[in-house]
Amino acid sequence: MSSVETATISAPRARLNLSAIMRLPFIPIFILSVLVICAIFGNQLAPHNPTALNLGMALKPPGWVEGGSWAYPLGTDNLGRDILSRIIAGARISVIVAIYAIIVSGGIGAVFGMMAGYFGRTVDTVIMRIVDIQMSVPALALALVLATLLRPSLSTVLIVIAITYWSWYARIVRAEVISLKQRDYVALARIAGVSTPVIFIRHLLPNIMNTLLVLATLQVGQVIIFEASLSFLGLGIQNPDVSWGLMLADARSYITVAWWAITMPGIAIMLTCLAANLFGDWMRDTFDPKRRQL
Amino acid sequence: MWTYILKRLLHGLFSIIGASLLIFVITRLTGDPVAMLLPPEATEEMVRQMRATLGLDRPIWEQYLIFASHALQGDLGMSYRWEMPALTLLLDRLPATIQLASAGLLFSISVAVPLGVLSAVYRGSWIDRVGKTLAMAGQAMPNFWVGLILILVFSVSLGWLPAYGSGTFRHLILPAIALGSYPVAAQTRIVRSSMLDVLDSDYIKMGRILGASESVLVWKYAFRNAAVPLITVLGVYFAAMLGGTFVVEVIFAWPGVGRTVVEAVFARDFPVVQAGVLFTSVVFVTVNLLVDLSYGVIDPRARVNV
Secondary structure (H helix, E strand, C coil), X not given: CCCCCCCCCCCCCCCCCXXXXXXXXXXXXXXXXXXXXXXXXXXXHCCCCCCCCCHXXXXXXXXXXXXXXXXXXXXXXXXXXXXXXXXXXXXHHHHHHHHHHHHHHHHHHHHHHHHHHHHCHHHHHHHHHHHHHHHCCCHHHHXXXXXXXXXXXXXXXXXXXXXXXXXXXXXHHHHHXXXXXXXXXXXXXXXXXXXXXXXXXXXXXXXXXXXXXXXHHHHHHHHHHHHHHHHHHCCCCCCCCCCHHHHHHHHHCCCCCCHHHHHHHHHHHHHHHHHHHHXXXXXXXXXXXXXXXX | CHHHHHHHHHHHHHHHHHHHHHHHHHHHHCCCHHHHHCCCCCCHHHHHHHHHHHCCCCCHHHHHHHHHHHHHCCCCCEECCCCEEHHHHHHHHHHHHHHHHHHHHHHXXXXXXXXXXXXXXXXXXXXXXXXXXHHHHHHHCCHHHHHHHHHXXXXXXXXXXXXXXXCCHHHHHHHHHHHHCCCHHHHHHHHHHHHHHHHCCHHHHHHHHCCCCXXXXXXXXXXXXXXXXXXXXXXXXXXXXXXXXXHHHHHCCXXXXXXXXXXXXXXCCHHHHHHHHHHHHHHHHHHHHHHHHHHHHHCCHHHHCC
């Protein structure tokens, strides 16, 4: 018996080669880059001071509409503040919230997920029951409790994100680690006397990194919408700080006279989330193909 | 089977106890519960009485037991804004919220099912791409913004539908769309992928060979089977809808649980907030429990993985 054809089985690791680069999602990357640039250099980029009141210029429509002025390309709100400048300024909160969620929720979730998966038994049961409890209180409901007890602010938003969003990572990381720890190299490392923290960092973490990154990008949109919802309800960012959700809350009373004040911040939220979701889908397809959906 | 049901019931009970513990601990950590539970103009006598009822001089675990036993008897405190028991207030508002959440779910399914089925049947065609784009957009828009835009277009500009309030079917349309737009994406994806699986099966091919018409094949034979995965997650979406009602009810002035709780936050009516959150958790856990149990009935493989 001789095999006519030989099939080379390549390692299942995804590599970035030229064709992968050609398939990069350029538009989402562009939008996200603009967002980050606005978050860092917002003060220099904004044409006007985002918080300066100018009642004489209140409720000006966007530049292309009759009565509008190109000095305020996206119009002004009820207090005469430039909407474009406020959208640029609001990018900062969205980026802060997204990065914080990735680092804190991702970090907590990864650690607990690895512990639950690796140690199994009691540790697993305890951690997974905490996950269950956490998932039985909707994030927004928890935010309502905290907002009543503490003064609503960026920190209450961040506390709720830290308490809420880790459980998702923990569940998926746990499942991943349960299968990883069966592998020979983990067993051998343990027999060779490698300490548990080293096994976690050297042998488990690199293997779950792809999954973590994919989960994190897919979560960015959710977290940004969560912050916007809280700020819209008046339970998150407070004036004079600028947030897209807060802009929508301010504009709500003027819905009959100023459509642009309602529309523009929402488009900013939508574009950001769309870009983050598309980028996340691309990351998943490229780095974590087994989680790809049809 | 019975051990499975028993196990799931215990899990659900445990989650509710855990949720109450979480809320209890947060309350005690962040300040004086008496100050939160009584109106600002409370007299010295009322404060003393409240301290005695809550057992604040006793150890913390005993305090939790007092809190839990009150909660079990349906005593979640008095709303000092409405001057009635917090639980009664919420139960009064519950039908409106259930109505809204059901309408939202109905809307999302009635968009997701045709879209998912057609995307699977005409895979890769323009309708598949339209479906994907719509679903993507729905997932990127916060539901409160969808609500505002709907008001802007259909109430302010066109004047077709009321912008807020409740009572008639016309009042229900806009909030239901605002609430139901987010899960459309996920539901479409579920329907599409299970339809693709079913359409590839032997009995559909056989039906085609025997000359059954394509629409009968798709809707009568394929869709019935493809609907099972969607049905099993409907409960999860219903529970998620309840979370979404907090914001949507505020925008449309819908007289439900969500709006009552949000208003209570601003009135610092803490008993109502606490009761509302506990209440939401109980509904959430119960719905998920029912879903899990029904899933175990439909698909025996699910019973193993408790």
